Amino acid sequence: MLNFNQYFDKNPDLRHLANPNQKALDSVFDIIFLERKNKKSGYYELPFEQKALQDSEAYIREHKAFLDSIKNIVIIGIGGSSLGLKAIDGLLSHLSTRKKIQLAFLEHTDPIEVKKSLHNIHIQDTLFIIISKSGTTIETSSLMKYVIHRYSLFENAETKSHLLFITDEESPLYFLGKKEQIPVVSISKNIGGRFSVLSSVGVLPLMLLGYDTKRLLQGAGEFESNFFNRKEEHLLKKAIFLAKNRDRFPINILFSYSSAFKDFNSWYVQLWGESLGKFDIYGKKVGLTPISLIGSIDQHSFLQLITQGLMDKTITFLSIHQAKYIEPKIPDLSFEYLESTDFVNGTSLAKLLGLQQTATMETIQSEGIPTDHIELEELCEENVGKLIIYFELLTSCVGGIFNINSYDQPGVELGKIRLREIFKIL
Template sequence: MSKLTQSSTWQTLQGLSKQLPHMRQLFAEDPQRFSKFSARDCGLLLDYSKNRIDAQVMQLLLQLAENSGLPHKIAAMFAGEPINTTEKRAVLHIALRAPADADIRVDGVNVVPEVQATLAKMAAFIEALYSGKWRGCTGQKITDVVAIGIGGSFLGPKIISEALKPYWNGKLNCHFVANVDGSCLSDKLKMLAPETTLFLMSSKSFGTQETLTNTLSAKSWFLGQGHTQADVAKHFAAITSNVAKATEFGIDADNIFPMWDWVGGRYSLWSAIGLPIALLIGMDNFLALLKGARAMDVHFAATPLSQNLPVIMGLLAVWYNNFQGAQSHVVLTYDHYLRGLPAYFQQLDMESNGKSVTLDGETVDYTTGPVIWGGEGTNGQHAYHQLLHQGTALIPADFIMPLQSHNPLGVHHQQLASNCFGQTQALMRGRTYAEALAELQDSSLPEAEKQLLARHKVMAGNKPSNTILMNKLTPETLGALIALYEHRTFVQGAIWDINSFDQWGVELGKTLGNDVLSRLAATEACTALDSSSNALINLFRQQKI
C-alpha cells in the first residue's frame, strides 16, 4: 500500500464512505445545510450542499489536503518552481494573467514583462487588422482569419470564442481548423477568398504533424490561386517558439508570437494562443477574461482551504473517485454559449490527471482521473440524464448556469432555470416506491399493474451534484470559471501525488503515428508490426477492403 492509502485519514474516509445517510435525511436534519456547504467569490457561487458529505467528511478531506502538502504545492506553483518534474519545467499559466507589476520568476528571470510585451503586440496586431493598416497582397482588407492548431491550441480558443459570442464585434470572421482530415480544411477554404484571408498557425515547434500539414495545405491553396511566396507574409502569422522555421515558411518575424515551455497547451488560451478570441471580442474584452482568471488565482492562492472554491471541488472529486467508486464526472451547462465547455474541461482534466505513477515513479494503488463528459443541460435531459437518475453507475454532476440571459425571450430563461434546479433536486431526492405508487392511485390501472409500474418509476436519489451560478456570462466571469477548473484539476493531482502537467501518453501516440505514416508511404507490403496493424496499413495502401 502507498503512503497515501495507508494514512489514517484515508482509512477513516474509507470507513465513512458507506455510512452516510441519504441526502434527503441530511437536508431534513439541517435546515442550514445550503449556507454551510456553499461558497462564493470571483463572481461565482458554488452550491455543494447536494453532495454525499457531512461536516466530518469535509473536515477529513481538508485534512487529506493538508497531509498531501497542498498548501505548499500551491505556493510552489505560484513561485515558479519546476513542479512539472518529468520535464523539469515551471507551470506558470498564472503568469499569463498576472498584473504588470508582478514579479514571477523562471530560472531567476521575471517573465511578466515578456508576457506584457506579448499582450501589447497582440493589441497592435488586432488594431492593424481592424483599421485596415494590415492589408492582403492585393491591397484588400482582411475579413477572415483561419486559426490552425490542435489540442489546447485549438480547443481553448474555439470553445472560449463560442462562449463569448455575445461579445463578438463583427470586425472579423474567425474559422478553426484542427482535424487533419482533409474535409475539415477543405470545407473552410470553399468559403474563403485568399486575398482577404489570414492564416494563424499555432504550434510550439512549428512541426506538430496535424497543424503543419493543414498549414502547408493552406499555403498550397493560397499559392495555387496565383499568389507568390513573397505574398505569404501578408497572409500568414504564427504562434510558435521556432522562429527559424516560421520565417523559412515565409512568415514575417514581426508576425510571430512567442510560446513558452512553462505553459502547457491545455493552459495556454491566456497567451497569444488566445489571439483568435481577442480578434473576435476585442482586446479590452480579452483583458477582462484575464482579469477574471487572475481573480480566481488570487482566491486560490490566499483563501483558506475550507472556503477555497477549487480546493472544495477538487476534494469532492477525490471523494467520489476514490471512496465512492465513481468512474466518470458529467458537466452540464445550462447556457447555449457554454455548450462546448465540457469538451474543454475534458481535455484539461483527462490529459492532466490520466496518470498511473506518482511523482517518484511508483505505480499508484488508487484510481486517478475520471472520464469527463457532458453537454447542454436541457438537451441531455432528454437523453443521458436517464442514466444519471436510474442507472447503476454513480456519476457526480456539475450544473453551470448564468442567472441572466444575453437573449431574454419570453419565459425561456425561467424555464431553463427551472430545469437546472429541478434536475439537481431530482438527483438528490429521487422517488421512493411509496411515492411512485401514490402518484398512480387515481389511475384506472389494476392494482397489480400499479405496483409493477411503480417499481419502474423508483429512483434511488442520493446522486451528487454541484451547482455553479454567475450573474451573467461575461469575459470576466468566464475567466474565473475556467481558472476554477484549472485549479480544481491541480488539487486532484496534488492529492494523488501525480504530475498533472506532462502528457507522455499523447507523445507515444504521436511517435507511433509518425512511424505508421512512413509505412503508409512505403512501396513494399508492411510485415514488421503486429498482424492487425500490418493488415490495416496494407488495406489502406490498396484503397479497398
C-alpha cells in the first residue's frame, strides 16, 4: 500500500491553486485517457500484458542449465535501458528471494568505471545482457564491442550463449542477434526507454535475480486501473499544480528518506527531465527541473538552500513506514561533553530517520514551500510497481498540460548528430 498526502495549501497564497475544479481535473484526465486509447505510448499496456512474463519465462526455461550456473549478470545499456532495472533492484535487494547474483552495469564509456565493473568478471559464470532499443546508441554499441572482443563472445555457439539482446522488434540489434544466433527478446517499438522498465527490459533481468515480477506488474496494474477509474484524483491535482506553477516553481525535488531510493531517484531524474524539457506546440520552451536528494544525508547539504534560498522549488518526500524496523537501536550511553545528544538514546535508527524527515518536512512547510509525501507501507514488489507507474502517469499528465510529446527526446538526438560531425573532422 502507498499513502499519498499533499500539503500544497499550507501556503494561503497557493490554496486556490492546490484545489483545481472538476472541469480542470476532467480535462487532464481526458488527455491521458485519449493517449492510452490511441496508443501514443505502449507503457500504458505493460502492467496488463503477458508478453514480458511469457518471453522471460521462455528464455529461462530454454537456458536453464546455463542460468543455474551464473554468478554475474552484466547489463550493457544507458539511460532507460538500465536506470529502471537498477532502481528496482536497489529497492528490493533486501528480499530473501533475491538470488546471490552480482549485478554490474556498463552504462557509459568511462574507462576507469568499465575496468572496475569488469574486475573479477569471467565468461564461464557470466551473462551479458545488451539492452537497447536500436543497438546503435554509441555508448551501448561501443561497450558491447569491447565486451565481445575482451571475452571472445562471438567465437562459437557456446560463447554466444553468454549473450542476450533485449531490443525493439526488428531493430538493427534484433537482426544482428538473429544473424549470429544470439538469444533475442523483443519489445514494442512504441515503448520509450525511460518508460520501459515494466517490459522485458526490466522484467527479464529481475526474474533472473529471483524477484516476483508478476506481483510487480500486478501492483502497477492495480494503481493504473484505480487511476483510470478516477480513484487516484490526487495525481491529477498534483500534475495541475506543478504544471500551472511551472514559472513560480520550476524546480521539483524528490527527497527520499532511505538509501534504498538512491537509484530510484536517478530513474526519476531521467524520466522527469527528458520527458518534460521540450518545445510545446507553440514553439515555446517548457520544462521542470528534477533534483534528487537522500535524507537524512542531504539535510546537511541542501536544506539551507531550500529553506532560505529562492522559493522556486516544490518538494516530494518519499519514505518507508518505519514502525516495523525496531532494530538497531541507539544504545543508552552518555559521554561527557556529548550530553546534548542523549535525547535520542534508546530510539531505533528507523524511528530517528522518520522523525528527522518529519522535522525537515515541517520546517520546509513553515516557509510556505509546497510539499507532498508518499509513504510505502513496505518495500515489496507490489508497492514498487505502484510507485513506478505513479511517476510515469504523473509525467504523462504534466506533459499533457504542457502540450508536448512526453515520449520523444529530440534534444538528445541533436547531441548524437553533433558527435558524428566531430568525428568526421578528426
